[in-house]
Amino acid sequence: MTDGQNMAEQSIAMTGVELRLGTHDFRFDCDLPHGKIIAITGPSGSGKSTFLNLLAGFETPDRGRILLAGQDATGLHPSERPVSLVFQDNNLFSHLDLFTNVGLGISPSLKLTADDRKRISEALARVGLAGFERRKPGTLSGGERQRTAFARALVRDKPILLLDEPFAALDPGLRSGMAELLTTLHRETGNTVLIVSHDPSEVRRLADHAVFIDGGAIRLSAPIDRFLTQDNIPALTTFLQH
Numbered sequence: 001m002t003d004g005q006n007m008a009e010q011s012i013a014m015t016g017v018e019l020r021l022g023t024h025d026f027r028f029d030c031d032l033p034h035g036k037i038i039a040i041t042g043p044s045g046s047g048k049s050t051f052l053n054l055l056a057g058f059e060t061p062d063r064g065r066i067l068l069a070g071q072d073a074t075g076l077h078p079s080e081r082p083v084s085l086v087f088q089d090n091n092l093f094s095h096l097d098l099f100t101n102v103g104l105g106i107s108p109s110l111k112l113t114a115d116d117r118k119r120i121s122e123a124l125a126r127v128g129l130a131g132f133e134r135r136k137p138g139t140l141s142g143g144e145r146q147r148t149a150f151a152r153a154l155v156r157d158k159p160i161l162l163l164d165e166p167f168a169a170l171d172p173g174l175r176s177g178m179a180e181l182l183t184t185l186h187r188e189t190g191n192t193v194l195i196v197s198h199d200p201s202e203v204r205r206l207a208d209h210a211v212f213i214d215g216g217a218i219r220l221s222a223p224i225d226r227f228l229t230q231d232n233i234p235a236l237t238t239f240l241q242h
């Protein structure tokens with residue numbers, strides 16, 4: 001297999017995707033590079049979360065096709081898609097301990113093999129939470145809860161990681177620590193990471209490629225150097241000056 005074929009088989013693409021939510025219309029076309037960290041940026045209310053929700057399968061397009069890791073994912077249930085997710089509020093179950101919360105990433109019914117159990121403890125160790133298996137989310141700091149969400153994404157071992165403002169609730173010190181953890185994990189797994197970010201400095205620090213969404217459509221999708229130096233999209237220039 002040539003590299004070109006391999007890339008095509010792995011790519012994330014939207015073709016003629018259209019969706020109406022209330023009075024808002026979205027139209028997305030894109031072909032994103034494989035194995036990179038891709039920042040999804042844009043003004044508030046522009047459609048960034050909607051874009052991610054379409055990829056995750058929480059929204060179904062009215063028209064068009066979605067390709068994930070080379071597979072037509074348009075009609076697939078979220079659980080069948082080759083993605084794992086981390087959100088701002090980390091979606092941990094407060095009544096379950098960390099081992100169980102991470103285990104849910106492998107099996108929603110918690111049918112775990114001995115190998116699965118080992119992988120859960122390894123993933124917790126990988127994010128700096130060795131020995132935290134029996135702790136409940138309420139006893140953790142915000143950063144530790146977000147690390148647990150990363151561990152849950154890690155055990156799913158999917159080729160695409162979707163992150164919706166995963167560091168927004170953390171203070172600046174924790175944010176840069178988590179950004180470092182993300183780049184380290186990305187280097188180790190080689191997966192494709194899509195991260196929604198409001199923060200231009202985070203985009204500069206993390207991304208290989210960036211997408212600017214405005215008014216429900218993609219205005220620019222470009223390698224980071226070109227993205228940062230463009231001068232013909234005033235709304236993007238304004239975003240980058242923040």
Ligand SMILES: Nc1ncnc2c1ncn2[C@@H]1O[C@H](COP(=O)(O)OP(=O)(O)OP(=O)(O)O)[C@@H](O)[C@H]1O
Nearest residue numbers: 021022023024042043044045046047048049050051
């Ligand atoms: N289910 C829905 N019904 C009606 N309108 C919706 C629905 N979901 C989203 N919208 C609207 O679509 C627009 C885009 O929302 P979206 O959450 O994708 O924006 P965003 O770029 O992620 O915003 P933010 O940066 O503020 O999180 C918003 O105006 C939102 O109110």
